[in-house]
Each structure stands twice: as C-alpha cells, then as structure tokens.
Amino acid sequence: MTRTKQWPIMVTLAVALVALVVNIPLIGALLTSFKPDGAITSHPLSIPVPGTLQHYANVLYAAGYDFPLFFENSAIIAFGTVVLTTLISVPAAYAIVRLKLGGQWLLNAVAAMRLLPAMFFVLPFFVMLTNVGLLDTVWGMIVVDTFLNLPIAMVILARGVADVPIEIEEAARMDGASSYGILVTMIVPLLAPSIAAAALITFLFTWNDYIFAIIITTSAARTVTVGVSQFVTSYGILWGDVSAGVVLSVIIPIVFAIFGQRYLVSGLASGSVKG
Amino acid sequence: MGAVSAEGFPMPMRQSATSARWVLSAPLLVFLAVFAVFPLALGTWISLTDRSILSFSINFVGLKNYADTLRDPDFWHAVFFTLKFTLISTFATLVLGFLLALLVHRRFPGKTLLVTALIMPIMVAPALMGIMFRLVLNAEIGLVPAILDRFGIAIHLFSPHLVVPLLILLEILQWTPFTFLILYAGLQALPDDVFEAAALDGSSPLRTTFMITIPLMVPSFFVAGFLRAVDALRTFDVIFVLTGGGPGSLTNTLSIYIYKKAFTEGNFGLATAAAMLVLLMVVPLIPFLIRRVTTRVGDVP
Numbered sequence: 377m378t379r380t381k382q383w384p385i386m387v388t389l390a391v392a393l394v395a396l397v398v399n400i401p402l403i404g405a406l407l408t409s410f411k412p413d414g415a416i417t418s419h420p421l422s423i424p425v426p427g428t429l430q431h432y433a434n435v436l437y438a439a440g441y442d443f444p445l446f447f448e449n450s451a452i453i454a455f456g457t458v459v460l461t462t463l464i465s466v467p468a469a470y471a472i473v474r475l476k477l478g479g480q481w482l483l484n485a486v487a488a489m490r491l492l493p494a495m496f497f498v499l500p501f502f503v504m505l506t507n508v509g510l511l512d513t514v515w516g517m518i519v520v521d522t523f524l525n526l527p528i529a530m531v532i533l534a535r536g537v538a539d540v541p542i543e544i545e546e547a548a549r550m551d552g553a554s555s556y557g558i559l560v561t562m563i564v565p566l567l568a569p570s571i572a573a574a575a576l577i578t579f580l581f582t583w584n585d586y587i588f589a590i591i592i593t594t595s596a597a598r599t600v601t602v603g604v605s606q607f608v609t610s611y612g613i614l615w616g617d618v619s620a621g622v623v624l625s626v627i628i629p630i631v632f633a634i635f636g637q638r639y640l641v642s643g644l645a646s647g648s649v650k651g
Numbered sequence: 652m653g654a655v656s657a658e659g660f661p662m663p664m665r666q667s668a669t670s671a672r673w674v675l676s677a678p679l680l681v682f683l684a685v686f687a688v689f690p691l692a693l694g695t696w697i698s699l700t701d702r703s704i705l706s707f708s709i710n711f712v713g714l715k716n717y718a719d720t721l722r723d724p725d726f727w728h729a730v731f732f733t734l735k736f737t738l739i740s741t742f743a744t745l746v747l748g749f750l751l752a753l754l755v756h757r758r759f760p761g762k763t764l765l766v767t768a769l770i771m772p773i774m775v776a777p778a779l780m781g782i783m784f785r786l787v788l789n790a791e792i793g794l795v796p797a798i799l800d801r802f803g804i805a806i807h808l809f810s811p812h813l814v815v816p817l818l819i820l821l822e823i824l825q826w827t828p829f830t831f832l833i834l835y836a837g838l839q840a841l842p843d844d845v846f847e848a849a850a851l852d853g854s855s856p857l858r859t860t861f862m863i864t865i866p867l868m869v870p871s872f873f874v875a876g877f878l879r880a881v882d883a884l885r886t887f888d889v890i891f892v893l894t895g896g897g898p899g900s901l902t903n904t905l906s907i908y909i910y911k912k913a914f915t916e917g918n919f920g921l922a923t924a925a926a927m928l929v930l931l932m933v934v935p936l937i938p939f940l941i942r943r944v945t946t947r948v949g950d951v952p
Contacts, residue, residue: 387759394751395768398828401783402771404794408786420797468679475672484941486679489687491937493885495906496926499697499913500690523686526679555671584776586888587906591914601776605892615786622782626775633774634767644773644832 402626409619416615431620442595443621446603449514450625453599454582456518458575461525466571469533470559474545483534490527494587497523502591512594520592521582528581529574532643536570537563573643576636583629600625698923704914716924725900726925729908732815736904737883740822745876747823748830749868753860755831756838766835770828780825781892788817811898818890818902822883830875837871838864877940884933905929 396403408416410427435443471477501520502511510516540563548558564571589602604621607614633640698716702709720726755766772780787794788808799806808817841864849859865872887906890896896903896911903911909929913922 384757384759387754387757388761388765391751391755391759391765391769392761395765398772398824399768400794400824401780401787402775404787405783407794408792417792420792420794464678464682467675471672471676475669475675477672477676486683488937488941491881491933491940493906493926493929493933495885495887495909496694496923496930497687497690499909499919499923499926500693501686502913503693503697503919504690519686522682526682530679555675559675580774584774584778586776586778586891591910601778605778605782615789615792618782619786622779626779629774629776630771633771637767637770640774641770641832641836644829 405619405622408615409623411616413616431616432624434614434617435620435624441607441617441621442598442603443600443624446598446600447624449517449593449597450583450599450601452514453517453521453597454579456514457521457525457582458578460518460522461529461578462571462575464522465526465529465533465574466564466567467559469530469537470555470563472530473534473537474542474563475555483530486530487527489523490531494524498588498591501588505592511592512597514597516592517589517597517599520588521585524585524588525578525581528643529578532574532577533567533570536567536573539570540566569639569642572636573639576632576639577643579632580629580640694923695927697919698927700920702919704917704919712920716920717928720921720925720928725903726908726928728900729903729905732901732903733884733886733905735815736819736822736886737880739819740826740883741876741879743819743823744827744830744879745834745872747827748832748834748875749872751827751831752835752838753864755835770832772825772828773832775825777825777888778892780821781889784821784889784893809894809898811901814894814898814902818893821889821893822886825889826879826882830879833875833878834868834871837868837875841867874940877936881933881936881940885929 407424409431410424410429411419411422412424412428412430415422415424435441472479472483498520501523505511505513505516505520510519544562544566545558548562553561583599584601585599586601586605589599593599593602600621604618604625607618607621699711699713700709701712701716751769755762755769775783786792788796790796790807796805796808806813808814845863845867846859849863854862885906886904887910890902890904891907891910894902896907900908905925906929909922909925912918912925
C-alpha cells in the first residue's frame with residue numbers, strides 16, 4: 377500500500393532530475409545573464425540575487441551590438457517563411473492527396489528532400505543568390521528557409537488532408553462545388569490544426585537555422601542565431617552579454633512552443649523530420 | 652502512427668478537378684524546379700569544375716575533385732568521425748529516450764509541466780546550445796567544472812582525448828528529448844488491452860517490456876532512429892560553434908569539412924564534390940525512412 381503511494385512522487389523526482397540535467401545549458405545561461413561581471417568569474421555556482429539587467433541593456437542598446445537588427449531580421453525571415461511555406465504546401469497537399477497529382481511518388485520525393493544534406497544545397501544556393509543579388513537579404517533567406525521546411529510541412533499537411541473525411545468532399549461535389557471552393561471553404565478550416573503544427577515547426581526551424589544563415593547572410597540580413605553565436609568571436613568573450621543574447625534569442629521559440637505544445641508534439645510525432 | 656490511407660476515391664474526376672490539381676500544385680512544382688532540381692544540377696556541374704568562391708574563369712576538370720577528395724585523409728577522417736558520432740549518439744538517444752518514455756508513461760504529480768521541461772532542448776537552436784555548452788563547460792566560469800571541482804575532479808573537457816566523447820555526450824544530452832518525444836507518442840498509441848491481458852497472465856513488468864512493448868514499438872524506434880541518424884550525419888552547428896572542427900581537424904564532421912573547403916579554402920569545386928559524395932552516402936537510406944514517414948496517398952495508378 378505504502379509502495380503504491382510513494383511511487384508517483386519518486387517518479388516526479390526522477391523526471392525532474394532528468395529535466396534539470398537536459399536543461400543545464402539553459403539554466404547556466406539564465407543565471408549568468410543576471411550576474412554582474414565580477415560574480416561571473418568569481419562565483420560560477422552562485423545564484424544572482426539581486427540580479428543585474430546590465431547585460432540585457434548592453435545587448436539591446438549598447439553601440440557595437442546589432443542585436444535589434446538581428447532580432448528584426450529573424451522575425452521577418454521566420455514570418456515570411458511561414459507564410460510562403462503555408463501558401464505553397466496547403467494547396468499542393470490537397471492536390472497530391474485528394475486530386476491525385478503525382479501520387480505517392482511526388483510526396484515521397486518532397487519528403488526525401490529533407491533528408492538530403494543541407495550542406496549540399498547551400499553551395500548552389502550561394503551561387504544562385506549571388507547572381508540574382510539576393511545574397512544577404514531577408515528575401516534570399518525566406519526562399520532558402522522555405523526549401524528547408526517544405527518537406528516537413530508537406531508531410532504534416534498531407535496527413536492532415538488524408539484525415540479529412542472524404543464524404544464531406546463528395547457531398548460538396550454532388551452540390552456542384554469546385555475543387556477550389558472545396559479547398560477554401562471545407563478543407564482549410566478542417567485542416568487548421570495541421571496548418572498550425574506545420575507553421576509552428578516551420579517557425580521554429582527557421583528561427584533556429586544556422587547553416588543557411590551563416591552562409592547566405594553576412595551583415596544586413598544576419599539572424600539572431602548566427603549573430604549571437606558570433607558575439608563570442610567578434611567581441612572577445614563577454615559571457616554576461618553573450619548569455620543575455622542567448623536568453624533573448626531562445627525565449628521566443630520556447631514561448632511559442634510551450635503555448636503550441638499540442639501542435640508541436642503532433643507535428644513532430646507524425647513522423648516528421650527535425651532540423 | 653501508421654499510414655493513413657484515403658479510403659476510396661473522390662467522385663470521378665472531372666475536367667475542373669484535373670486542371671485544379673495542376674493549378675493548386677503549380678507553386679510547389681515551380682519552387683521545386685527552381686530550388687531543388689536546378690541546384691542539384693548546378694551543384695553537380697560545379698563539382699566538375701575548378702570554381703572558387705569568387706571566380707571569373709571556371710574550367711571543367713572532370714572527376715578530378717572527386718579523386719582529390721577520395722584521396723584526402725582529412726575527408727576519410729571526417730567520414731569516420733561522423734559515422735562514429737552518429738552511431739553512438741543515435742543508439743544512446745534511442746535507449747535513453749525509451750527508458751525516459753517508460754518512466755513518464757504513468758500518472759504522477761507535475762507531469763504536464765515536467766514533460767514540457769523535458770522537451771525544451773528541442774526548441775533551442777543547436778548553435779545556441781553550442782554557445783551555452785561553451786559557457787557551462789568553461790574551465791574558469793562554467794557551472795559544470797565548478798561542480799566537478801567541488802568533488803575534487805579537475806579535467807580539461809576540451810583536451811584532445813576528451814573532446815570526442817564530450818561532443819557525443821552533448822549530442823545525446825540535446826537529442827534524448829527528441830527520441831523521448833517520438834517514443835513516448837508511440838508508447839501512448841499502443842493498445843491497452845494487450846497490456847491488460849499480459850498483466851492478467853501474471854507477466855512481470857520487465858518481461859512485458861521486452862516481450863510486448865519493445866516489439867510493438869519497432870516502428871517508432873525505426874522512425875526516431877532514422878531521423879536521429881540522418882540529422883547526426885549532417886551535424887554542423889553545435890560542433891562548429893564548440894570546437895570549429897578542432898583541435899586541428901580532429902572533430903571535423905563531414906558538414907564542417909565541406910564548409911571549410913568552400914568558405915575557408917574557397918574551393919567550391921572540391922566542396923561540392925565532397926557534398927555530392929555525402930549525398931550519395933545518404934541516398935540509399937532514404938527509401939527505408941520515407942515509406943514509414945509519409946502518408947499513403949491511396950491507390951494511385
């Protein structure tokens with residue numbers, strides 16, 4: 377009797393310990409970001425009470441840091457990629473699954489793109505974007521990040537479309553609705569959870585992308601993920617400022633993902649591909 | 652998890668539906684042509700030339716770049732390092748993720764909150780994870796050396812003989828939450844009645860796990876394992892940020908090797924040839940995974 381009563385708490389403790397271990401890097405960055413410079417070097421294990429907001433102020437306002445620009449770039453690129461990916465993949469998923477375009481082959485080919493090494497594609501992308509003057513622009517980044525996310529969005533949305541009961545569509549067709557009408561008025565509303573999952577994952581992967589961003593951007597379109605990781609090399613290692621930058625950059629995806637956890641889990645678990 | 656098949660067909664396709672499917676998928680097809688097919692062709696062409704990062708005269712050199720790459724010991728070092736990194740980290744994340752899923756798959760206080768905390772590392776950019784690892788592992792100011800110091804342990808985590816195990820450990824730390832997520836979802840999808848029957852028959856929890864749970868979870872293991880493996884094979888961010896491939900070229904993954912060829916040495920021909928070789932290594936794995944990941948479109952002629 378006592379055993380069954382004590383078990384759940386033991387489980388809680390065990391899971392909490394694992395959660396603590398996997399989040400050590402985040403905890404370390406969070407603690408460091410609130411510590412005065414002196415305490416960072418002298419007391420690695422101390423808890424910063426009272427903390428300082430100096431590092432956050434430095435990152436956001438001090439001269440020499442382009443953090444606000446990075447942040448703006450990341451936001452525009454992530455938002456643009458979500459929009460472009462959704463606009464391409466929703467109608468295409470419907471066309472492939474319900475209107476039988478290209479069948480299994482096309483869907484498989486798109487999904488397979490995700491498994492190919494990004495490093496292979498980024499070299500031709502670099503050459504192509506240079507030639508059309510889109511290197512180091514948010515537009516160039518939106519396009520390559522759409523390439524990065526289309527496969528996973530297609531996988532999620534194709535599954536979503538396949539789950540929409542076919543009877544609804546048949547009834548509408550009987551009433552003379554066109555494919556476009558059916559897509560817009562029936563499929564899209566029913567597909568909303570899948571669209572949300574695809575959009576959330578697209579946002580996350582775009583925000584977190586490093587390979588494309590480090591190669592396609594140099595300054596004007598630089599994203600937070602690359603920008604913050606370069607604080608380290610360009611300015612010497614000011615760990616307080618670096619930590620504040622890291623915390624600010626990871627907070628957006630974490631907040632989004634926590635609020636959209638349901639969609640994130642369903643999206644990732646539907647056999648999708650992470651970045 | 653299983654393939655969802657569209658039961659039956661829509662009404663007999665009429666003219667409008669036939670044209671609609673082309674119109675609706677035109678954006679995808681155009682995008683694929685410009686950003687998948689064309690780059691593939693361009694990359695293949697570049698790999699046959701001596702193109703440099705900013706070159707105006709580009710000469711066709713045939714398969715020379717491939718021969719040079721295959722003769723480069725650094726390339727083979729990167730191949731073996733990447734394979735070792737991939738195999739060990741994938742296996743470990745699968746085992747740990749599964750154990751974690753088994754642990755979490757029950758009722759306990761604080762479950763929702765803790766599951767959220769568990770999967771948080773998935774949402775963090777690997778590059779930023781790399782920066783944070785640098786911070787918490789830093790010999791002077793890091794959390795981890797400070798804790799180890801309390802126990803009287805003083806080690807140089809980035810010394811040549813520790814750096815490889817360290818990188819593998821960090822990969823495991825970041826991606827166990829991912830395998831956990833996939834395997835936990837798979838575990839929740841298993842039918843309850845099998846387990847009730849096993850319990851009625853007096854099967855021990857350990858026996859049930861090995862004889863029932865694991866066999867039923869094979870598809871989930873497969874998906875989680877392949878996704879991890881494919882991603883580990885192209886690892887770039889974390890290691891690039893942490894060690895830059897060093898000391899020397901000890902921790903060059905294939906992606907880092909290619910990046911350095913292209914942007915440090917400026918030799919696009921060699922870089923794309925190496926990338927093509929990696930592509931050819933990955934391609935044979937794809938059919939196994941795709942069949943399990945994508946939705947069945949239905950009976951397509």
